[in-house]
Amino acid sequence: MTVAFISDLHLTPERPNSTILFEEFLRATEGIVEDLYILGDLFEYWIGDDAGEQLGHQRIEKALKQTTDRGTNIFFIHGNRDFLIGSDFANRTGCRILPDPTVIILGDNRVVLSHGDSLCTDDIEHQNARDQMLSSKWKVAFLDKSIEDRVHTAKQLRSHSEKSKQKKSMEIMDVTQAEVEKMIMEHQADIMIHGHTHRPGIHEFKLDSKRIKRYVLGDWYTQKSSLTYNNNTFLLKK
Ligand code: MN
Numbered sequence: 001m002t003v004a005f006i007s008d009l010h011l012t013p014e015r016p017n018s019t020i021l022f023e024e025f026l027r028a029t030e031g032i033v034e035d036l037y038i039l040g041d042l043f044e045y046w047i048g049d050d051a052g053e054q055l056g057h058q059r060i061e062k063a064l065k066q067t068t069d070r071g072t073n074i075f076f077i078h079g080n081r082d083f084l085i086g087s088d089f090a091n092r093t094g095c096r097i098l099p100d101p102t103v104i105i106l107g108d109n110r111v112v113l114s115h116g117d118s119l120c121t122d123d124i125e126h127q128n129a130r131d132q133m134l135s136s137k138w139k140v141a142f143l144d145k146s147i148e149d150r151v152h153t154a155k156q157l158r159s160h161s162e163k164s165k166q167k168k169s170m171e172i173m174d175v176t177q178a179e180v181e182k183m184i185m186e187h188q189a190d191i192m193i194h195g196h197t198h199r200p201g202i203h204e205f206k207l208d209s210k211r212i213k214r215y216v217l218g219d220w221y222t223q224k225s226s227l228t229y230n231n232n233t234f235l236l237k238k
Contacts, residue, residue, distance in 0.1 A: 001032075001033070001034035001230070002031065002032050002033045002034065002113045002203065002227075002228050002229065002230040002231075003033070003034060003035045003036075003037070003106065003228065003229040004033045004035070004036045004037070004226055004227070004228045005036075005037045005113070005193050005215075005217060005226065005227040005228075005229075006025070006036070006037075006038055006039070006217060006220075006225065006226045006227075007038065007039035007041055007042075007115065007116075007194075007195025007196070007217040007219075008040070008041045008079070008195045008196065008198055008217065008218070008219040008220065008225075009038075009041065009042050009043075009045045009154060009219070009220040010043070010081065010219060010221065010235055011042060011043050011044060011057070011060055011220075012045075012056075013055075013056040014044070014046035014222050015221065016045075016202055018220045018221065019059065019060060019165050019182050021220060021223070021224050022060065022063070023059075023063050024224075025224055025226070026063050026064070026066070026067045026072075027094050029067060029072050029223075030067075030070060030072070033072050033228075034073065035062075035072070035073045036067075036072055036073065036075070037074075037075045037076075037077070037104075037113060037193075038074065038075070038076045038077070038080025038157040039077050039079070039113055039115055039116070039194060039195045039217060040076075040077050040078055040080070040081075040082065040096070040100070040115030040116075040195060040196065041079030041080065041081045041082060041115065041195065041196065042056065042060075042076070042079070042085075042116075042211070043060075043081060043082045043085075043156045044081060045081050045082065045158065045209070046081065046082035046083075046084050046085050047090035047142075047147070047150040047151060047153075047154050048084055048086075048142075048143050048147075049084075049085065049086045049087075049089045049092075049151060050088070050147070051147045051150065051151075052089065052092075054147055055151075058128070061089070061092055061093050064093035064094065064095055065092065066093055066169060066188065067094075068094030068095065069094065070118065071227065073096070073157065074093070074094065074095040074096070075095070075096050075097075075098050075102075075115065076090075076095045076098065076113075077097075077098050077099050077100045077101075077102060077113060077115055078097070078100060078115060079115045079117070079195070079196065080101045080115065080126075080130060080196070082118045083129055083133065083134065083141065084142075084143070085097065090106065093133065098113070100113075100114050100115055101113060101114040102189065103185060103187045104113075105231060106191075106229050107232045108232075109189075109190050109191050109227045110187065110188055110189045110190055110191070111189060111190075111191040111192070111193060112183060112184060112187045112189035112191070112192050112193075113192075113193050113194070114183065114192070114193075114194045115194060115195060116175060116194030116195050116196030116197060116216075117130065118130070118179070119175035119176060119180055119183065119194065119216065120169065120172075120173060120174065120175055120176065120179075120196070120197070121176045121178075121179050122172045122174075122176050123168065123172050123173055126156060126173075127168055129157075129161075173197065173217065174197055174199065175194070175197060180192065180214060184207060184212055185207070185208075189212075189213070190210055190211070190212055190213070191212070191214075191234075192212070192213075192214040192215070193214075193217065193227060194214070194215075194216060194217070194221075195216065195217040195218075196214060198218060198219040199216055199218075200216055200217060200225055200236060200238035201215075201216050201220030201236075202216075202236060203212070203216070204214055213234075215227050215234065215236060217236075218238040223238075224237070225237065225238050
């Protein structure tokens, strides 16, 4: 049986093609993929489980539910765009929410899974915004607003983040190697899988004489992108 990893689909009714690709991908998991890990930013933005329908995401929830109903386990780690996905979403879709990071065992490997934005510590502005929005005070106040107000705030946050991204160098927005190594050491992992940077690739390095591999997942703007594990072999399709 196969284990699959995806992230950064950024699903939104404004990019219907990505939703079609995702539905195709879920259908193709039948009888093949035992465990599917979604490592964050499944949605372009998520403003609360009560607003999924109004934002046009019921089609995606239905596809997830059909997939879990027929026996594929779907695990979800929050991204910076959909950190408000909660237990109602999990109940409706059958997905299980895992903390960031999470360690899983695959064959002889300890594999640490993360969305990846916490590794981008050179991007101080993102880290400050992240700390604020992950606080329960911010979440409670935000979820207490009307759906219209939340949509408005989410759009403001997005356009601010797009504007400031244009001013930042590519290095600032990539992961910081020291943070990667810290997370790997803390979890005694030999493999790391993450998304967020939209720079799919495989990075190999040595840490305390151990060979480490870091797999970066790609986005789904124009194509499917996934990492699969089967029979002790990883395959990255960007
Ligand atoms: Mn992200």
